[in-house]
Amino acid sequence: MTRVLVFITVIGKDQKGIIARISNAVFAHNINIEDLNQKIMAGYFVMTMLADMSDSKITIGDLKKELSDIGKQMDLSIQAQHENIFKAMHRV
Amino acid sequence: MEYSLDEVMETVHMTLYQNFDIRTVTLGINLKDCIHSDLEIFKSNVYDRITEYGNRLVFEAGKLEDKYGIPIINKRISVTPISLIIESSHEDAPLEIAGTLDRAVKDAGIDFIGGYGALVQKGMTKADEILIDSLPDVLSGTERVCAFLNIGSTVSGMNMDAVIRAGKIMKSISQRTENGIGCTKFAVYSNAPEDNPFMAGAFHGVGEPDFSLNVGISGPGVVRSVVEKNKSCDLTGLSEIIKRTAFKITRAGELIGRELAVNMNVPFGIVDISLASTTKVGDSVAGIMEQMGIEKMGAPGSTAALALLIDAVKKGGAMASGNVGGLSGTFIPVSEDSCMNEAVRTGALSIEKLEALTAVCSVGLDMIAIPGDTPAETISAIIADELSIGVVNGKTTGVRLIPVPGKKAGDYVNFGGLMGETYVMDISTFSSRDFILRGGRMPAPITGMKN
Numbered sequence: 001m002t003r004v005l006v007f008i009t010v011i012g013k014d015q016k017g018i019i020a021r022i023s024n025a026v027f028a029h030n031i032n033i034e035d036l037n038q039k040i041m042a043g044y045f046v047m048t049m050l051a052d053m054s055d056s057k058i059t060i061g062d063l064k065k066e067l068s069d070i071g072k073q074m075d076l077s078i079q080a081q082h083e084n085i086f087k088a089m090h091r092v
Numbered sequence: 093m094e095y096s097l098d099e100v101m102e103t104v105h106m107t108l109y110q111n112f113d114i115r116t117v118t119l120g121i122n123l124k125d126c127i128h129s130d131l132e133i134f135k136s137n138v139y140d141r142i143t144e145y146g147n148r149l150v151f152e153a154g155k156l157e158d159k160y161g162i163p164i165i166n167k168r169i170s171v172t173p174i175s176l177i178i179e180s181s182h183e184d185a186p187l188e189i190a191g192t193l194d195r196a197v198k199d200a201g202i203d204f205i206g207g208y209g210a211l212v213q214k215g216m217t218k219a220d221e222i223l224i225d226s227l228p229d230v231l232s233g234t235e236r237v238c239a240f241l242n243i244g245s246t247v248s249g250m251n252m253d254a255v256i257r258a259g260k261i262m263k264s265i266s267q268r269t270e271n272g273i274g275c276t277k278f279a280v281y282s283n284a285p286e287d288n289p290f291m292a293g294a295f296h297g298v299g300e301p302d303f304s305l306n307v308g309i310s311g312p313g314v315v316r317s318v319v320e321k322n323k324s325c326d327l328t329g330l331s332e333i334i335k336r337t338a339f340k341i342t343r344a345g346e347l348i349g350r351e352l353a354v355n356m357n358v359p360f361g362i363v364d365i366s367l368a369s370t371t372k373v374g375d376s377v378a379g380i381m382e383q384m385g386i387e388k389m390g391a392p393g394s395t396a397a398l399a400l401l402i403d404a405v406k407k408g409g410a411m412a413s414g415n416v417g418g419l420s421g422t423f424i425p426v427s428e429d430s431c432m433n434e435a436v437r438t439g440a441l442s443i444e445k446l447e448a449l450t451a452v453c454s455v456g457l458d459m460i461a462i463p464g465d466t467p468a469e470t471i472s473a474i475i476a477d478e479l480s481i482g483v484v485n486g487k488t489t490g491v492r493l494i495p496v497p498g499k500k501a502g503d504y505v506n507f508g509g510l511m512g513e514t515y516v517m518d519i520s521t522f523s524s525r526d527f528i529l530r531g532g533r534m535p536a537p538i539t540g541m542k543n
Contacts, residue, residue, distance in 0.1 A: 007095075009104045037097045048100045061158035079104055081161035088347040089340040090099045 004053040005034070005083035006060060008067065012076030014045035021070050022078070026051055029058045045076075050083070103340075107162055111313035111375040112341060114348055115368055116166040118206075118289035119149050120296035120304035120361060123172040131185055135192045142169060142193065145303070145356075146200025152355045156348055164348070168204050169197060170294035170306075173240075175210035175223040186226040187233075194234035202236070204277075206294030209240035213282070214248040214533070224257055228264040231274040238292040244282035244479040246486045250534040252476065255280075258491075259472030259528070266464065266495040275494040276459065276511045280475055282482035282489050287362050288418040293455075293490055304361035305353040306418060309345030310368045311337075313375040315405075319383040330384065331404040338365065338408030346413040362417030365409030366454065367401075369429035371512045377401075377422055378431035389432055390441030398422060399452040419488055421454025427494075427507055427514035428459055436515045443474075443517050451481050456490035461505050461516045464497040471495065473524035476534075484537045 008026070010018060019036070026033060031051045038047040053060070064080045071078035106112035126137035146169055153164045171193070178185045190208055197205045208230060210220040227239055241258060244250035258280045266272030279292040286297020289306035296304065318337050322330060345363045353360035369377045378389035381397045402422045409416050424446065426432050435441035443460060450456050457478050462471075475491045482489030496505050501518040 007100055009100060011101075011104070011108070039097060041101070046097065046101060048095075048097050059158070061155075064158065064161075077108060079108070079161050081103075082159045084347060085160040085162065085344060086095050086100055086103055088343040089103055090095060 002054065006051050006053055006063075006080050007083060007086060008049040008051055009079045009081075010047040010076050011044055012074070014040065015074065018045065018047065018074065018076065021074065022049065022067065025066055025070060029056045029063065031056045106311070106314050106341070110311070110317045111370065111372050112311045113163040113165050114307060114345055115310035116168050116289050116308040117149065117153050117164055117349065117352055118168040118170055118294055118306045118308065119145055119356070119358065120170045120287065120300055120306060121145060122296060122300065122302045123177050127177050127180070129180070131181060131188060134181070135188060138189065138192050139196045142171075142196035142205070143200045145169070146197060146202045148356055150201045152352055155355070156352055160348060162344060162348065166203050167201070168206065168289070168291060168294065169202050170289070170296045171205065171207035172298070173210055173295050174208045175217070175220045176298070178223065179217065179219045183222055186223050187229055190226070190230040190234055190237050194237050197236050204236050204238050204291045206238040206240065206291050207296060208237050209242070209295060211242045212251055212254045213242050213245040214251060216251070216254060224254075224261065227261050227278065228268055231265045231277050232268040237277065238294065239278045240284065240293045240295060241280045242282070242284040243280050243475070244483045244534070246283060246483055246540040247536055249536040250282065250476065250479055250483055252528070252534055253531045255472050255476050255479070256528060256531060258475055259468040262471050262493060263468045263495055267497055271505055271507060272464070272494045272496045273507050273511065276492065276507060279490045279492040280479070282479040283487060284490070285418055285488055289364050290366065290368065290419060292492060301359055303358035305349060305356065305358050306361040306364065307345045307349035308364040308366060308368065308418065309341055310366070311341045312367045312369050312377050312380055313372070314341060315367065316374060316376065316380045316383055319380055327400060331400055334401060334404035335408035338405040339412045342409040342412035346415070360415065362415045363409070363413045364418030365405060365413070365416055365420045366418070366423055367405055368423045369425060369432070371428055371430065371510065373430060376429045376431040377424055378429050378435060382431060388438060388440035389435040390445045394445065395448055395452055398449055402453045419454045423455055423458060424449060424453060425459035427461065427512035428510070429512075433512070433514050436517060443519065447478060447481070450478060450489055451485065454488050456482070456492075458490065458492050459494070459512070459514070460492070461494045461496050461499070461514050462519050463500045463516055464495050466495050466519050467523070467525070469525040469528045470519065470523065472528045474519070476528065480534075483534070484539065486539060
């Protein structure tokens with residue numbers, strides 16, 4: 001089965017439970033986390049999570065809405081974008 | 093991870109903070125097979141074709157916005173030049189067809205439709221004349237119909253009779269719409285490309301297939317940001333940095349355009365790599381030039397800076413896509429660019445300097461407010477000057493001027509929304525009337541004889 005890889009990215013003020021909240025949300029939709037990267041950039045917490053949605057029934061659009069709600073509660077900017085856009089822009 | 097955190101964040105930052113977007117996805121649609129001797133059936137054919145594909149365009153584009161997280165700002169349609177499909181129709185047909193186009197795109201949720209125009213670079217057919225005469229009615233009576241005329245080309249020269257008409261038409265449109273806003277939907281060209289996805293000049297050329305999905309990318313904010321971060325590098329290095337950025341944003345446009353074409357089951361056309369300003373703060377071509385070291389656009393050095401910018405964008409874009417087309421230059425629409433407006437307000441930027449700038453970029457004198465009492469012959473003369481640059485240099489140039497009724501040089505005018513706000517530019521009051529009214533056809537330049 002073709003994998004459906006999405007990057008979930010988070011930018012905002014560091015606080016407890018960011019990874020926990022997002023991991024729970026994606027787990028609830030049967031999405032597998034393949035990789036995770038985080039650091040503090042210019043005083044901001046920055047995280048990228050590569051996740052495989054191929055076993056999930058949710059669409060990227062609906063996932064984004066859920067993540068956006070978490071973002072609003074925690075004052076974070078959370079995006080979800082299909083991997084192909086990064087491949088197109090950063091790989092020849 | 094296959095991608096570094098910095099790479100992923102570069103893309104995310106572009107959309108979140110630097111206004112990176114796909115400016116337009118424009119579906120070119122052939123309407124020639126909609127022609128019918130019964131005008132009602134003709135209109136119904138046109139309406140059905142546009143609403144069917146328009147609805148699908150909006151739906152499929154929305155899905156890709158969600159998938160890639162890159163906003164697609166405008167979903168538009170371009171059609172066969174309308175003068176071609178009304179050749180055998182009654183004189184009332186143009187207005188009726190224009191009304192149908194307007195209604196169809198409104199019903200489909202499409203924001204603009206281009207192609208209400210004619211190719212008259214060498215001469216006008218009866219249908220061309222009828223269509224041109226209908227422009228003031230159409231542009232004051234419809235909301236979303238955009239009109240164009242191609243008046244000159246490098247191989248045909250320039251149709252000065254059409255230039256005379258264009259000046260009168262612009263005056264007439266301006267007098268019939270508030271602040272002359274109808275003129276924002278009308279542009280005249282030399283060497284107009286048949287696959288341009290940007291309004292007001294988009295049309296689906298006669299050499300195109302039944303459908304063609306064209307994409308206009310953008311990203312002045314992204315380019316401005318990289319130039320800002322590289323204050324100390326020389327111009328060779330700056331060109332390289334802009335080139336790399338243009339490559340990345342073009343690749344994103346190509347990906348989305350190709351996938352959209354597949355999902356709609358239509359041929360993919362071109363990526364237009366033009367940098368196009370918007371009214372948003374920071375999303376400004378003049379802002380890029382300021383970061384390059386030009387105090388205000390229009391200052392000496394502006395033409396060189398713009399030449400470097402557009403050259404780098406073209407090189408990066410051409411490497412990123414095998415299907416670069418359309419206008420693929422840098423737009424300098426005055427009212428839509430906040431830094432350019434400031435340059436006009438402070439006197440740094442004149443219409444004469446804008447004309448010089450268009451020698452190195454596309455697409456011409458764009459979205460410029462001029463005094464409402466500017467004579468039609470003077471507007472025609474400005475058109476003739478600008479289109480000559482395109483005709484002689486083998487490139488596209490266009491003119492979209494807005495004579496604003498009751499306003500004089502220096503006055504402020506707000507067109508609202510995407511069309512922006514601006515200050516009325518000073519226009520020379522010396523007359524070229526006798527030259528313009530000679531009419532006829534300016535012969536094609538010797539550079540057009542390439543065979």
